[in-house]
Amino acid sequence: xxxxxxxxxxxxxxxxxxxxxxxxxxxxxxxxxxxxxxxxxxxxxxxxxxxxxxxxxxxxxxxxxxxxxxxxxxxxxxxxxxxxxxxxxxxxxxxxxxxxxxxxxxxxxxxxxxxxxxxxxxxxxxxxxxxxxxxxxxxxxxxxxxxxxxxxxxxxxxxxxxxxxxxxxxxxxxxxxxxxxxxxxxxxxxxxxxxxxxxxxxxxxxxxxxxxxxxxxxxxxxxxxxxxxxxxxxxxxxxxxxxxxxxxxxxxx
Numbered sequence: 001x002x003x004x005x006x007x008x009x010x011x012x013x014x015x016x017x018x019x020x021x022x023x024x025x026x027x028x029x030x031x032x033x034x035x036x037x038x039x040x041x042x043x044x045x046x047x048x049x050x051x052x053x054x055x056x057x058x059x060x061x062x063x064x065x066x067x068x069x070x071x072x073x074x075x076x077x078x079x080x081x082x083x084x085x086x087x088x089x090x091x092x093x094x095x096x097x098x099x100x101x102x103x104x105x106x107x108x109x110x111x112x113x114x115x116x117x118x119x120x121x122x123x124x125x126x127x128x129x130x131x132x133x134x135x136x137x138x139x140x141x142x143x144x145x146x147x148x149x150x151x152x153x154x155x156x157x158x159x160x161x162x163x164x165x166x167x168x169x170x171x172x173x174x175x176x177x178x179x180x181x182x183x184x185x186x187x188x189x190x191x192x193x194x195x196x197x198x199x200x201x202x203x204x205x206x207x208x209x210x211x212x213x214x215x216x217x218x219x220x221x222x223x224x225x226x227x228x229x230x231x232x233x234x235x236x237x238x239x240x241x242x243x244x245x246x247x248x249x250x251x252x253x
Contacts, residue, residue: 012038012059024072024121029062031070035082037062045075046106047090053106064108073121073170078111080119086111086128094124095155096139113157122170128157129168133180135160143173144204145188151204162206169220169229176229177206178218184209184231192227194242211241 012018016032027041027048038059039048046053049062064087070079076090076097088097088111098111113136118129125139125146136157137146144151147160162185167178174188174195185206186195193200196209217232228242228249240249247253 020069022070022072024074026075027072027077029070029072029077030059031067035066035068037064037067037070037079039077042075045091047072047075047077049077049089049106049108051107062108069119071119071121071126073126074123076121078119078121078126079108080116084114084116086113086116086119094140094153096121096124096126098126098128098136098138098157100156111157118167120168120170120175122175123172125170125175127160127168127170127175129165133164133166135162135165135168135177140173143189143202145170145173145175147175147177147187147206149205160206167218169218171220171229172226174227176209176218176220178215182214182216182234184212184215184218186229189227192243194227194229196229196241209241212239 016034018030019033020031022029030038039062040056040059043053043055049064050060051063066081068080068082078088080086087108088099089106089108092102099109113128115130116128117131120127128136137160138154138157141151141153147162148158149161164180165177166180169176176186186209187203187206190200190202195203195207196211197207212231214234215231216234220229231239
């Protein structure tokens with residue numbers, strides 16, 4: 001995501017400035033300073049929030065206002081509004097939007113979670129860090145990636161078994177949390193060692209990433225087969241963990 005600063009996007013013509021750009025593998029949203037949202041890309045499940053399922057190859061206005069920031073997952077979108085409420089649109093298989101009995105598609109609907117400071121969306125799961133440092137989760141949980149101690153799919157928001165979180169990143173069937181003290185905890189699929197505990201054992205409970213300490217920011221993506229993570233350290237260096245099949249860790253191998 002891009003947040004804040006000066007930026008120009010081709011085709012976005014408005015008197016308001018751009019405050020955030022969010023992307024998924026196939027659709028993009030731009031949050032403007034007036035609380036409106038521009039959207040473009042794939043729209044098969046209505047994830048652009050324009051009350052239809054027509055793909056848009058140029059920017060259109062999404063049918064939502066008063067938006068603070070958005071997060072995009074695979075075929076769905078979730079927005080945090082200025083009043084602290086949350087709305088979702090798009091694919092709801094596995095309950096990924098946190099809206100029970102929503103089905104798939106449109107329009108934007110209220111998702112019953114409040115007090116959200118940050119969102120991260122994975123392939124079919126959602127993570128909301130609350131202002132108090134707790135985490136709410138919804139969606140697919142086949143590898144225990146929701147961190148609630150089970151592998152039960154959650155069709156509405158439940159509390160994950162972790163507190164003291166400043167940032168969370170949803171990967172493909174796994175997730176990682178940056179703690180307030182600069183340590184990292186992770187849960188779920190660990191087939192490439194992305195959990196960071198020195199093993200390839202899947203974890204159904206949050207596990208300390210012993211290979212990552214002194215972290216200031218995490219980055220990964222919930223797209224299919226994304227099984228690596230990049231960490232910006234407090235000293236300005238960068239570390240990577242997990243799958244390196246395309247050299248994505250940048251370590252020369």
